[in-house]
Amino acid sequence: MRRVAIVGASGFVGSVLVERLLARGDTELVPLIHSSGNAWRLARLGIPLKAVDLLSAREVDSALAGCSHVVNCSRGDDDVMIKGLGNLLAASRKRRIERFVHLSSVLVYGDPPDPGATREAAPTRPQKGSYGWIKSRQDQMVMQAGRAGMPSVILCPPNITGPCSIYLLDLLNALRAGQFVLLEQGSAPCNVVDVTNLAYGIELALGQATAAATRFFITDDEPTTWQDVVQGLSPLIDNAPPVPAVSREELCRITARAPRPDISIRRSVRHLVSSDVRQALRKDPLWAAIDGSFRRGAAMLGRRLEERLRQWIEGPVRVAVADARPAVNARLCAQQLRGVRHSCELAKNELGYRPIRSTAASFEAFRTWYRVSHGLDSPFWDLLRHLYQAGR
Amino acid sequence: MTERFRLALVGAGMIAGHSHLPAALASPNVQVVAIVDPARERARSLAQAYGVRAVIAADVREVLDEIDGAIIATPNYTHRSIAVACLEAGVATLIEKPLAGSYADGEAIVLAGAKSGRPVAVGYCTRFRDNTLLLKELLDSGHFGTVRRFAHQFGTRGGWAPVSGYNLERQASGGGVLVVSGTHFLDRMLYLWGYPDDMNLEDDRQGGPEANCVAAFRYGRGADSFEGCARYSKTVQLPGGLVIETDRGIVSLADYDRAEISFRPRSTPNVEHVVRSLGAPPYRADMPVFQRQLSDFVDACRTGRPPRVDGRQGLQSLRLIEDLRARRSAMHTDWYRAVAGGR
Numbered sequence: 186m187r188r189v190a191i192v193g194a195s196g197f198v199g200s201v202l203v204e205r206l207l208a209r210g211d212t213e214l215v216p217l218i219h220s221s222g223n224a225w226r227l228a229r230l231g232i233p234l235k236a237v238d239l240l241s242a243r244e245v246d247s248a249l250a251g252c253s254h255v256v257n258c259s260r261g262d263d264d265v266m267i268k269g270l271g272n273l274l275a276a277s278r279k280r281r282i283e284r285f286v287h288l289s290s291v292l293v294y295g296d297p298p299d300p301g302a303t304r305e306a307a308p309t310r311p312q313k314g315s316y317g318w319i320k321s322r323q324d325q326m327v328m329q330a331g332r333a334g335m336p337s338v339i340l341c342p343p344n345i346t347g348p349c350s351i352y353l354l355d356l357l358n359a360l361r362a363g364q365f366v367l368l369e370q371g372s373a374p375c376n377v378v379d380v381t382n383l384a385y386g387i388e389l390a391l392g393q394a395t396a397a398a399t400r401f402f403i404t405d406d407e408p409t410t411w412q413d414v415v416q417g418l419s420p421l422i423d424n425a426p427p428v429p430a431v432s433r434e435e436l437c438r439i440t441a442r443a444p445r446p447d448i449s450i451r452r453s454v455r456h457l458v459s460s461d462v463r464q465a466l467r468k469d470p471l472w473a474a475i476d477g478s479f480r481r482g483a484a485m486l487g488r489r490l491e492e493r494l495r496q497w498i499e500g501p502v503r504v505a506v507a508d509a510r511p512a513v514n515a516r517l518c519a520q521q522l523r524g525v526r527h528s529c530e531l532a533k534n535e536l537g538y539r540p541i542r543s544t545a546a547s548f549e550a551f552r553t554w555y556r557v558s559h560g561l562d563s564p565f566w567d568l569l570r571h572l573y574q575a576g577r
Numbered sequence: 578m579t580e581r582f583r584l585a586l587v588g589a590g591m592i593a594g595h596s597h598l599p600a601a602l603a604s605p606n607v608q609v610v611a612i613v614d615p616a617r618e619r620a621r622s623l624a625q626a627y628g629v630r631a632v633i634a635a636d637v638r639e640v641l642d643e644i645d646g647a648i649i650a651t652p653n654y655t656h657r658s659i660a661v662a663c664l665e666a667g668v669a670t671l672i673e674k675p676l677a678g679s680y681a682d683g684e685a686i687v688l689a690g691a692k693s694g695r696p697v698a699v700g701y702c703t704r705f706r707d708n709t710l711l712l713k714e715l716l717d718s719g720h721f722g723t724v725r726r727f728a729h730q731f732g733t734r735g736g737w738a739p740v741s742g743y744n745l746e747r748q749a750s751g752g753g754v755l756v757v758s759g760t761h762f763l764d765r766m767l768y769l770w771g772y773p774d775d776m777n778l779e780d781d782r783q784g785g786p787e788a789n790c791v792a793a794f795r796y797g798r799g800a801d802s803f804e805g806c807a808r809y810s811k812t813v814q815l816p817g818g819l820v821i822e823t824d825r826g827i828v829s830l831a832d833y834d835r836a837e838i839s840f841r842p843r844s845t846p847n848v849e850h851v852v853r854s855l856g857a858p859p860y861r862a863d864m865p866v867f868q869r870q871l872s873d874f875v876d877a878c879r880t881g882r883p884p885r886v887d888g889r890q891g892l893q894s895l896r897l898i899e900d901l902r903a904r905r906s907a908m909h910t911d912w913y914r915a916v917a918g919g920r
Binding site: 195221222223224225226227228229230231232234347348349381542546550551553554557558559560563564565568569571572573 | 726727728730734735736737744745753754781782783784785786787788789791805806808810811812813815816817818820821822827829831841909912913
């Protein structure tokens with residue numbers, strides 16, 4: 186029987202994969218978790234879970250003892266993503282792992298991606314420092330391991346749906362708060378994959394014996410639009426404000442990131458002597474004394490000069506523009522600008538992948554889960570809803 | 578001047594470092610003389626982190642002669658052996674909730690406390706909230722009218738990860754989210770209304786500790802009876818709080834230390850009253866609940882009065898948990914099954 190280590194087993198995808206492989210019964214599982222705090226979904230199954238620090242090469246190597254396959258669903262800070270993956274790949278090579286399945290993301294193709302990113306062969310061009318950039322660096326490490334002889338597969342899912350989907354929860358919250366706008370009546374393509382479909386794709390990749398560090402898109406393979414997604418969530422929203430429609434230009438404007446200011450000695454000096462910084466420094470008696478001397482010195486200049494000095498340091502008083510509309514969730518809204526529908530043809534041809542859940546079924550399962558887990562159908566919902574109103 | 582209360586902190590894990598040790602160090606009448614943990618290095622590290630000069634021991638038995646009381650903040654299944662050892666040596670115990678991993682273990686602790694004559698306090702810290710005390714007073718006085726129904730919920734996506742990871746082992750923790758999160762409200766529910774007449778439980782465990790559960794309760798019979806529910810999750814973020822329907826309106830209390838009680842009268846449902854006590858508060862307003870709890874424990878040890886949450890009350894909570902489990906049914910978790918054909 187194959188022995189599969191699932192790294193990041195307590196996450197959304199990892200948990201579903203563990204549940205599916207357990208139900209199949211043809212696999213010995215080694216679920217590896219980062220911390221017990223997030224592993225409740227798996228713990229309820231009564232299976233042994235092993236906490237592993239991916240930054241410890243020794244712990245990672247020990248955790249893979251006896252394993253024939255590895256699935257990497259882990260996430261973490263940049264150090265964990267890069268050094269942790271390095272440890273995982275090194276241990277996998279040492280343990281002569283038969284197949285390494287790495288979970289990547291469509292974001293490796295950039296945001297927005299190259300128009301040719303309907304296929305996996307398109308160039309990757311993530312913005313430096315972005316999540317897609319880190320995932321792209323990970324992909325390169327896995328590809329390098331593949332070229333060195335370790336059979337590997339890289340799966341690139343888009344937004345993941347289904348029960349417990351964080352993506353759908355975020356979108357639902359944004360819709361409720363009036364923080365979402367639709368580009369061109371929602372006609373833009375929305376790439377989604379049901380979590381069960383993705384887990385099924387991973388299962389196929391585990392059994393695939395020929396691909397070497399190939400990247401595959403795994404999607405629901407349906408022409409879903411953002412309007413479809415919004416409509417899929419609308420039964421969960423009471424008295425929702427209508428979702429405003431915006432043009433491409435307007436969406437670009439409202440989701441544009443503020444440019445980071447350039448380094449400036451003058452700005453830094455102003456910041457250092459600003460009232461915010463001096464207030465924090467005054468908590469220490471030495472700095473309080475220095476600041477007191479500074480202020481007495483400034484007072485000796487006379488009121489007019491003191492005021493001019495203050496204005497030079499603090500700048501003019503700024504009043505923020507108060508827009509009556511709530512600020513949009515730029516991260517979610519900007520996804521509509523991606524404009525590309527990723528095709529899972531390669532996964533269908535080479536892995537034998539076929540989605541086992543439709544997008545409609547995925548959304549219905551999400552709604553069922555949401556209603557039950559939040560008590561919407563409970564006879565006490567009329568009381569519980571007061572807690573949601575209080576939180577707004 | 579009264580001598581300082583000599584305290585041992587047994588267990589140097591998360592709750593000890595996060596809550597109990599800061600509470601002890603903030604208490605002028607308490608001296609932390611020992612930190613005990615089988616992993617001495619962990620105990621030493623905790624002492625160093627707070628600059629505490631204390632005896633470091635692997636077993637509480639090494640320091641029993643040097644202490645007046647012990648806070649037991651270890652995995653639930655270890656509470657019995659540690660507490661009984663303390664009590665038999667005449668050392669009072671403040672035991673982190675729940676009292677024990679099982680009713681039988683809890684009973685043994687309460688019995689040991691009765692024999693020794695030393696206090697057994699249970700760490701249900703939310704009982705020391707001003708809002709809990711005020712709610713009890715107002716419900717008892719009939720200020721809000723007659724209770725008809727109530728609902729409580731608390732949910733987080735993961736969270737609190739004990740150093741030992743014992744929370745994921747059913748035997749070690751004594752249960753899942755019902756014990757870890759729910760037991761605080763169950764204790765308050767017993768405090769507010771006593772033991773329920775009927776109850777049932779749905780949870781999602783399949784061999785391990787449950788991650789989600791919903792409990793239902795009924796109090797009394799006939800016209801004066803009322804029902805309630807309690808929902809807990811370690812996978813879903815739920816705004817925590819208690820809502821009570823009375824014949825006069827809706828009472829709400831969010832589940833955090835300084836939350837204020839609000840009341841929406843039935844007669845004017847678009848108006849919400851914030852209810853505050855103008856009386857003298859039993860504790861200083863800015864004193865954290867863990868410090869209040871410790872202060873109560875030390876005072877109980879010195880005056881001979883029972884602590885605010887004593888062993889017998891802790892035992893009632895364990896009885897309630899076991900009664901709920903005896904009426905347990907499986908929660909629906911196959912979310913796709915309801916979807917036609919699975920597709």
